[in-house]
Amino acid sequence: MCPTRLPAPTPRSARHPPPSADRYTWLVSLQYDSGFHFCGGTLIAPDWVLTAAHCTQDTVGRVAVGMHVVADVNTDPCVSLHEVAEILNHEDYGSPNSESNDVSLLKLATPVTGYAPIDLLDGPGMDTPFQEHLAMLTVAGWGTMSSGGVSSPEAMEVDVPVVQNEDCNVDYNGQIDDTMICAGDTVNGGEDACQGDSGGPLFGIDADGNYVLTGIVSWGSGCADANFPGVYARVSHFDEWVCAKTDG
Numbered sequence: 001m002c003p004t005r006l007p008a009p010t011p012r013s014a015r016h017p018p019p020s021a022d023r024y025t026w027l028v029s030l031q032y033d034s035g036f037h038f039c040g041g042t043l044i045a046p047d048w049v050l051t052a053a054h055c056t057q058d059t060v061g062r063v064a065v066g067m068h069v070v071a072d073v074n075t076d077p078c079v080s081l082h083e084v085a086e087i088l089n090h091e092d093y094g095s096p097n098s099e100s101n102d103v104s105l106l107k108l109a110t111p112v113t114g115y116a117p118i119d120l121l122d123g124p125g126m127d128t129p130f131q132e133h134l135a136m137l138t139v140a141g142w143g144t145m146s147s148g149g150v151s152s153p154e155a156m157e158v159d160v161p162v163v164q165n166e167d168c169n170v171d172y173n174g175q176i177d178d179t180m181i182c183a184g185d186t187v188n189g190g191e192d193a194c195q196g197d198s199g200g201p202l203f204g205i206d207a208d209g210n211y212v213l214t215g216i217v218s219w220g221s222g223c224a225d226a227n228f229p230g231v232y233a234r235v236s237h238f239d240e241w242v243c244a245k246t247d248g
Contacts, residue, residue: 025066026118026211027140027155029073030106030199033061037070037151040141040200042118042213046111048246050120051199052216052233053093053104060084065112069154070142085109088245090238100179102218102233104199105245118203118213121236135162137183137204137214139230143197147223151196158191160184160202163229171227179237181215184229192224193217202232 026043030051039055041063049063066078073079086107093101140157144150160183168182169175176182183202184192193200202215215232222228242248 024140024155024157024201024211025115027201029064029067029070029142030055030060031062031064031073032059035070035073037064037142037196039196039198040143040217041106042201042216043112043115044117044120044213044242045246045248046113046117047108048117049106049108050213050216050235050242051104051106052102052218053089054099054102054218055199056087056089056104056106060087060106063106063108065115067155070151071153080112080114082112083109090241099175099219099231100177101238102179103216103238103241105242118201118211119206120239120242121204121212121214135204136160137162137202139183139193139197139200139202139215139217139232141193141197141200141217143194143200144223145194147194149194158193160191160230168229168231171229172221172231176231179234180218181232181234182229183215183232184220184224186227186229189224189226189228192220192230194223 028041029037030039030041031037041049041051044050063082064073065080067073084106088105090101090103136159138159142152163182165176197217200217203211203213206212213235218231218233220230
């Protein structure tokens with residue numbers, strides 16, 4: 001039986017598979033028609049996926065929902081494959097010398113059934129518990145285990161502490177703006193999203209124990225380097241844009 005939603009796990013620090021292979025029912029894989037995974041995404045409604053705009057510059061062949069092991073994408077009965085009917089990149093993405101507004105919506109040709117979407121962190125007033133200095137969030141995906149390394153054959157997760165934008169701006173020479181949120185261990189490094197995780201979710205757990213989407217894997221300097229936290233699109237900044245595009 002394929003799960004629809006599982007309880008949140010306790011925080012963990014090392015990059016590892018989720019405690020349950022099917023825990024993150026809203027974590028999706030963006031793939032070429034060949035089945036090659038190249039970016040992550042998050043199911044936010046039965047027929048909408050939120051991802052990074054830089055992931056959609058090439059053709060998105062299909063979206064795999066319910067996948068844990070990449071090699072099983074065509075044989076796992078819990079995996080459903082969906083063509084992309086429409087790609088909606090943020091209108092302000094692509095400004096010269098800027099990574100701002102790195103968000104995109106994918107309209108699925110057929111709605112997902114049997115899997116619950118994640119809740120969006122909507123509105124600046126709602127994001128305080130998830131934006132405080134050193135608040136612990138989680139990032140998940142099928143990215144490489146090190147910069148330039150081999151992609152993980154299965155979904156992985158790691159917990160990363162929030163870094164305030166003013167501190168992150170020191171590391172990135174003023175490139176961080178209010179469309180972004182940073183997370184990572186700036187002292188020791190070692191835990192981060194990496195290549196292939198782009199577009200995937202940075203998320204927290206609310207007071208009711210529900211997952212809440214906080215960020216979208218966007219960019220950074222290398223992977224897990226001390227003094228260079230990962231940079232994510234800040235979901236609360238785009239809630240009105242998402243609602244307008246999805247009629248939500």
